[in-house]
Amino acid sequence: MxxxxxxxxxxxxxxxxxxxxxxxxxxxxxxxxxxxxxxxxxxxxxxxxxxxxxxxxxxxANKVKLSIYNIDENSLEPNESGTIELDAKLSIEDKLKALSKAVSEKKFDKLPIEIKSIDTVNGKKVATINLTDSSSSKWVPKFQGSTGGSVTSNTLIENFLQSNNKSKGEWIDGVKFLYNNQPIEYEHASDLSTVQYRN
Structure with missing residues (x-):
């Protein structure tokens, strides 16, 4: 057991x-x-x-970068201070509108900058840009003084022509500025009174 x-x-x-x-x-x-x-x-x-x-x-790959330029007050040379990225498929006019908004906000205290038209002049694309103002004339001081007028002119011209920007894609060849739909006739901003072309 x-x-x-x-x-x-x-x-x-x-x-x-x-x-x-x-x-x-x-x-x-x-x-x-x-x-x-x-x-x-x-x-x-x-x-x-x-x-x-x-x-x-x-x-x-489907984006383009547009430069935002500062102008050196001494040399009056442009320096890139920023960029905006846009869809490459946008029309030139839509790219210009986005650029004008950025330039207005970053360089001109949000003063209105409108794209009037893009015309072909002698086989070149020329954008007409209108600087609009209310009765307070806030643009006027920016056209005055030898340095101030030159900085304003160069800032507008360089930003819209994008001459130094190699990655902008298809772009305008020239730019023409108006102030309240009239030619700009200020001595120190005389470059804005004629069509400016890209180098």
């Missing part, structure tokens, strides 16, 4: 040991499947990131 009890106990211990040994193997199998899932997730993330990068590159 004691012998039977002893054999039964040994048998039970053997079964317990065998079942303990098989459980870790099952766990490693589930770990393998978890690792596979993680790897698949990482692969799909990499693929998704690559697609996002391609989309960003395509978006950049």
């Amino acid at each position: 004691t012998r039977k009890l002893f054999l039964a106990t040994v048998l039970m211990l053997g079964i317990t040991l065998v079942s303990c040994n098989t459980k870790p193997n099952d766990t490693s199998k589930s770990n393998d499947s978890t690792n596979t899932t993680v790897e698949q997730n990482n692969d799909s993330k990499s693929s998704s990131e690559a697609k996002d990068n391609k989309t960003n590159e395509d978006a950049k």
Whole structure:
């Protein structure tokens, strides 16, 4: 009887040991499947990131940068102070409108600058730009003084012609300015009274 009890106990211990040994193997199998899932997730993330990068590159390829220029008061030379990015598919007129808004906000205290027309003159595209003013005549002080008038003239001319910008895409060849729909006749802003062409 004691012998039977002893054999039964040994048998039970053997079964317990065998079942303990098989459980870790099952766990490693589930770990393998978890690792596979993680790897698949990482692969799909990499693929998704690559697609996002391609989309960003395509978006950049379809953009043009227009420069915003400051004019040095001593040399009267233009220096790029910023850029705006626009859809390359926009018409020249829409690009000019976006540029006029940026130049107005950043250089001329939000004074209105409107694009009147783009005409072909002697085979060249010339934009007519109107500097509008209410009865308060806020543009007038910007045309006065030898330095002030020159800085205003050069700021407007350089920003609209984009002469130093190589990445602007198709653009105008010349620009003509009006003040309240009339020719600009201020001594120190005389460059604004004639059509200015890109170099």
